[in-house]
Amino acid sequence: xxxxxxxxxxxxxxxxxxxxxxxxxxxxxLEGRSPKTIENIKKEDIDVLDTFxxxxxxxxxxISANSPKSALNVAKKYGKxxxxxxxxxxxxxxxxxxxxxxxxxxxxDGAIIGKIDSDNPILYFAGKSSDELLFLSDFIQMKKVSxxxxxxxxxxxLRSTYTKTLSALLIESSEIAKNSNxxxxxxxxxxxxxxxxxxxxxxxxxxxxxxxxxxxxxxxxEIINYFxxxxxxxxxxxxxxxxx
Amino acid sequence: xxxxxxxxxxxxxxxxxxxxxxxxxxxxxLEGRSPKTIENIKKEDIDVLDTFxxxxxxxxxxISANSPKSALNVAKKYGKxxxxxxxxxxxxxxxxxxxxxxxxxxxxDGAIIGKIDSDNPILYFAGKSSDELLFLSDFIQMKKVSxxxxxxxxxxxLRSTYTKTLSALLIESSEIAKNSNxxxxxxxxxxxxxxxxxxxxxxxxxxxxxxxxxxxxxxxxEIINYFxxxxxxxxxxxxxxxxx
Numbered sequence: 001x002x003x004x005x006x007x008x009x010x011x012x013x014x015x016x017x018x019x020x021x022x023x024x025x026x027x028x029x030l031e032g033r034s035p036k037t038i039e040n041i042k043k044e045d046i047d048v049l050d051t052f053x054x055x056x057x058x059x060x061x062x063i064s065a066n067s068p069k070s071a072l073n074v075a076k077k078y079g080k081x082x083x084x085x086x087x088x089x090x091x092x093x094x095x096x097x098x099x100x101x102x103x104x105x106x107x108x109d110g111a112i113i114g115k116i117d118s119d120n121p122i123l124y125f126a127g128k129s130s131d132e133l134l135f136l137s138d139f140i141q142m143k144k145v146s147x148x149x150x151x152x153x154x155x156x157x158l159r160s161t162y163t164k165t166l167s168a169l170l171i172e173s174s175e176i177a178k179n180s181n182x183x184x185x186x187x188x189x190x191x192x193x194x195x196x197x198x199x200x201x202x203x204x205x206x207x208x209x210x211x212x213x214x215x216x217x218x219x220x221x222e223i224i225n226y227f228x229x230x231x232x233x234x235x236x237x238x239x240x241x242x243x244x
Numbered sequence: 245x246x247x248x249x250x251x252x253x254x255x256x257x258x259x260x261x262x263x264x265x266x267x268x269x270x271x272x273x274l275e276g277r278s279p280k281t282i283e284n285i286k287k288e289d290i291d292v293l294d295t296f297x298x299x300x301x302x303x304x305x306x307i308s309a310n311s312p313k314s315a316l317n318v319a320k321k322y323g324k325x326x327x328x329x330x331x332x333x334x335x336x337x338x339x340x341x342x343x344x345x346x347x348x349x350x351x352x353d354g355a356i357i358g359k360i361d362s363d364n365p366i367l368y369f370a371g372k373s374s375d376e377l378l379f380l381s382d383f384i385q386m387k388k389v390s391x392x393x394x395x396x397x398x399x400x401x402l403r404s405t406y407t408k409t410l411s412a413l414l415i416e417s418s419e420i421a422k423n424s425n426x427x428x429x430x431x432x433x434x435x436x437x438x439x440x441x442x443x444x445x446x447x448x449x450x451x452x453x454x455x456x457x458x459x460x461x462x463x464x465x466e467i468i469n470y471f472x473x474x475x476x477x478x479x480x481x482x483x484x485x486x487x488x
Contacts, residue, residue, distance in 0.1 A: 113433060113437075122436060124433070145429055151426065154426060155426050155429050155433055158417065158420060158421045158424065158426060158433075159430070159433050159434060161417045162414075162417040162430075162434060163434075163437075165416075166410070166413060168477075168478055169406065169409050169413060169478045170406075172409075172475065172476070172477060173406040173409070173479075175474070176402060176405060176471055176476075177402045180398055182395065182398060182399050185389055185399050186402050186403070189368070189399055189402075189403050190406060190407075192357065192358070192366060193357075193407075195441075197439075230419070231419070231488070232416070232420075233412075233485045234413045234478070234481050234482070235416070236481070237478050237480070237481030240477050241477045244475070244477075
């Protein structure tokens, strides 16, 4: 079994770490890569081919994990050479996922939930071909959402709708509590019903959202664009909150 | 030790159940009560005096637990006869709490968190006199917030700010998930990070909010009035959402 990577960043590197088996070989290419990526690849136990075309042709599973912006171009350029599965793990919208699926056979819509560099990320798959990836459950938690391409990306976006809006709510309510000189008490009282980890989780969400507010705003905008026909009162308020 | 009640509904009845001791006697009056309340009182192990004035004068701890609307009037009428502690447990705003405190000495601002008819409600107290209630921790979970009258009511309101806005968020995001035919998957995927009880809790919050949307809206309006100087983007969105 050969798994090929287009893109060799955090996702690919950690998948290699998680999927360790004598029966699996990993391949990629240095074609057009930055010096830093080349350096990273050379540290890993991975075979390097001359071109990405060769990587795609040789892979039983080709994993596209580069960047949301380049995901579609990668599929346009290399999708047609796929012999096995083409698994997209970029953080892209259901629409882009669907668009990509046109350029390759045996396409699998994949979404990573949780931190890929942790010990327990979960892969969500959608599309008929995802059945052929079920063996990965020996190495990593995974779940097939449905046969419908786009459902994994959509589910990730739905999750994001909740978590990002929740962060905006946490920012607002803790601000009011702070202005009332009852911030600690606010977290403590909520921990009683929301679980003992509430405070730490809430503070980590608030900090993470404030430190990355530009990116979080963009992601909320993407959600609003995608679910445009829905009533999005809370999500739009969250975007407004983050833009302050 | 004598504990007297003005108001004999769910709160008073359950406090009697929780605070059981040979050293404590309970008193109340049937004065002006409804046939139903009279019937309820007669079922309990409680001494009945002719008037509330007598109840207040005899109580070491007088508990006002009637209704948010009558809380202030009760204090105006009976507060001046208090010899011991006057504990208000009505669900009232910090402003009303402060207003009530003018009509009686040894006032304690009390707030009930959790369901009073469960085994683990928690009482929050504020005000200097709350130290004299600390012995209640033998019977019921309790916490003193501060010496500042209004802080217990304020803390309850801050909690409410979060939980009611969260319910609006749960309603909105689960609606979108449902329209995407991914409602179960939406709850499942969030349970991974929000805890195994997430789904049950979320559904109970959604149902409870929808079934009581008028009252919940009024409570959100009260929050918006009270914290009017704060930036309340998320809370206002929650009110808008509930009004649909």
